[in-house]
Amino acid sequence: SQQGEEDPQALSIQEGENATMNCSYKTSINNLQWYRQNSGRGLVHLILIRSNEREKHSGRLRVTLDTSKKSSSLLITASRAADTASYFCAGQGGSEKLVFGKGTKLTVNP
Amino acid sequence: NAGVTQTPKFQVLKTGQSMTLQCAQDMNHEYMSWYRQDPGMGLRLIHYSVGAGITDQGEVPNGYNVSRSTTEDFPLRLLSAAPSQTSVYFCASSYIGQNEQFFGPGTRLTVL
DSSP states (O other): OOOOEOOSSSEETTTTSSSSEEEHHHHHHOOEEEEEOOOOOOOOEEEEETHHHHHHHHTEEEEEETTTTTEEEEEEEEGGGGGGGEEEEEEEEEESSSEEEEOOEEEOOO | OOOOEOOOEEEEEOOOOOEEEEEEESSSOOOEEEEEEEEEEEEEEEEEEEETEEEEEEEEEEEEOOOOOOSBBBBEEEESSOGGOEEEEEEEETTTTTTEEOOOOOOOEOOO
C-alpha cells in the first residue's frame, strides 16, 4: 500500500508565490525524500531528510519532518513557471525500497 | 554518464504477448528497481535487486519477472501481457545505503 499521502492533490499559484505541499506517511522511516516529475518525464530527486533531522534547506526548497506526526512538508519559495510539475514524497525504511505517495500536481501561472 | 536508460520509450502489445523492458545504468549502482505509475496512484514497486544475482518482489510483482545477471542491466519481463498492465514503467537505481535514486525516462506500455 502507499506509504505517503500528499496534500493537496493539486495546487495552482501565481509566479513569485510560495508553494507548500504536505505528506503524511504510515510506518516508521529512516529518511523521507521528495521527487519532482515534469509531465511525461522521469522523476528527479530534490531533497532527502533523515529521521533525526527536523528541517533541511536546498536553494529555494525547505523541507520539514515531524516523525511524531509522521508528516513532512515541502516549501518552494518564490515559485517560477518552471516549477510546474508533480511532486512526490517517498519514505525509506530499513531497506533500500522507496514507498511513494500519490503526488501533488503544482501549476505555477506566469 | 548516460545515467539510467530505458528502452523502448513506447510499446503497444496485444493481450497475451510477451516482451522485455530494458533498463541499464552506468553508475555502478548496486540497487535497481522497477516501478509502475498509474493515474492517481503514484509509483508502486514491482521488483527490485540489491546486486547481481539477487532479486526480490515489491508491492505489485504478479505478471512480471526480473533477473540481474550484471550490475548494469535489470530487464523486466511481461510473460503474458494483460490490459491491467497498461501503465508507465520506470526503472531506478542507487548506491546501497539509503541514498537518492536515479530514474530513467520511462516506458509507456499499452496492452490492447
